[in-house]
Amino acid sequence: MHLVYPAVLAALLFCTGLYGVLARRNVILVLMSVELMLNAVNLNLVAFDAWLRDTLHAGQALTLFTIAVAAAEIGIGLAIVLLVHRHRGTSDIDRLRDLADTPGTPDAATAEPQPQPDTKAEAPA
């Protein structure tokens, strides 16, 4: 079999995964897209291993390694998604914006100290 078929297939798979990672809004689907990208790499590894007739079969060994790592990764990823969903009630990646740098935050140190809302709420009680 010519090398071009698995290579093209791997490229298509990778592009599909990339699109999913960049465009999908559901975290589960993003994780699935990551798996697609990983498997595109695996396909490449196996195809080139066969084409090069490597006596040590380093490509195949690395593929097994990648599969194991991917399994671990998806386990942890799903656990995180589960926890996020339990806490926030959503797994929409567009709404998880805690890393955002809201304007005015770096100047908070020089600004007036913000009153603590919870202590204020407890004060009259």
Add this chain to the structure above:
Amino acid sequence: MTPTTTAVLVPLLPFLGAVAGFLLGRRAPGFVRPLAVLPTLAAAVLAAVTAAAVGTGPATDVATRLTPTGSVPIDLALHLDGFAVLIAVLVGVVATCVQIYSTGYLRDDPRYPSYAALVSLFTSAMLLVVYTGDLMVLLVGWEVMGICSYFLVGHYWETEAARAASLKAFLVTKLGDVPFLFGIFALAADTGTFRITGIVGSIARDGLDHPTLIALLLLAGVAGKSAQFPLHTWLPDAMAGPTPVSALIHAATMVAAGVYVVARLLPVFAASAAALVVLAVMAAVTMIGSGLAALAQDDVKRVLAYSTIGQLGYMTGALAVGDRGAAVFHLISHGAFKALLFLGAGALIHAAGTNSLSAMSRMSGLDRRVPDAYWTVTVALLALAAIPPFSGFFSKEAVLGAAEHAATGGAAGIPGAAGWTVLISGLIAALLTAGYATRLWLLAFRGSGPEAPDHSPQPLAMKAVLWVLFVPTAAFGLTAPFLPDWFDGRSLTPTLTTSVLGTGIALVGGLITYATWRHTTAPATRTAADGAATDPGRVLLGPLYRPAAAGFHLDAVYTTLFVRPVRAAAVLVRFLDREVVDTYVRAAGTGPRWLGAAVRRAQTGNVQTYLGALLAGALVLAVAAVLVATGTGA
């Protein structure tokens, strides 16, 4: 032990006591009192041993050089002669008395440990100044005393007055110390050594290149330390410190250091007639001005402070006529009776519950409340007023005799003008001294009105010390015939002319004050118990009373001359810093701040945007790498 060993131990022991006091003060309160008293007492005993060993023999000079300096060498030198050993005994005795007295006076003070350690350090520094034979080592002791006085005057730092007084004492003495340092350098540059013996020898051999300049520079430091006009203003304010500290500063240390330095370096001053005249005029202004001011003060301690300034004026006057024996004689006898006066005044204030003389004059029976203080202070005041046969009479007559000797042209190289200035101002000051001593005694012990309140009895430590100091106050004058062997050999026994004149004037001063007091108290007791009206000083001084009470407004002059310009300069500097320098800094920060604001917009929090940017960057890099690798991009 040789005199050298004991002389090294004398400053060292109080220093070690001070270090131990600082280290152990909080952890082991039980050791504080022994650590305060015992090293000082041992130093006093060793100073006496050293004095006995050196005796009237030739001066002992020992020096070791720790390290070469490259130019003028600095030696750890000891110079033990009659002046040094006798003053060291005085310092040791007074410091021991002050330490013992303080155990009673400050027994409830929470800061007593650090106080006692500072007093020890102060004593050690003064002993170093007295014994050293090298001007640089002397300067070390000189400056340590400056900083100790700052801490001790500010002992009650909770009060505004004590903080201001300690700062003032420090700044005013520093104002004199800067020229003093330059004077030492100029002296060393001229003579090529910091050793006092070397300097004196060099002057005797080749003279000095700039004697007047050096003498005047040194004089500034002496005026600051010894509280001579015009740098005396710190001393009355230094009364904000505890009374034993006043006794220490006024009697044996600090103020004595300036006089002692001039006595040691007298050939430098004698080389310049102009410097001697300046010294004489300074002494004259100091003596008369402080006498007038003392007559108008209401605070007992301020009266004594001004009297210290005046008595120091006598000492500088004696130096101005070239008789350092008389100056040191008066220094020692004044040290004894002034320490007694301050410690007695402490007891008096303790009993009366007030510093104010007019308040004391409204109480009766203070003399019965503190009989020990009454008798000892009475004798000390007689000594202060130079009434025979007490110590002050002999030493003051020695000063006046020296002035008369110089005025009549009997002293070679001393301008007659200096002699006349010192003699006449000394006689006027004797009148004033007797006046304010009488006024102090009458107002404090002869008040009329309700019985003085009965405070707790005086601790034994405080009473005993008064009687210890009473002995030299009463009897030190008897040593006058023997002292010349210890000093320069010039006779210190009173001459007939000056003794009759001086004693007569003192008696007149005392009697006038007494008569005025009788005159003012008689109607006052009839009409109302108005304490101010019984003050003889107010009547005697007349229109001078108000300016004299304010120290002739010298502080106001200093405020105008120095404090205001410095404050204005501070405002200017603040403006330059805040408005000019900061503008540049803020402008330099603007660019990065804008850049930061722009970059911050990219931080949306959307992970997918970040990944997209990452991908785009990676692609750009990959394309660039490929182009570079294939060589088409070049």
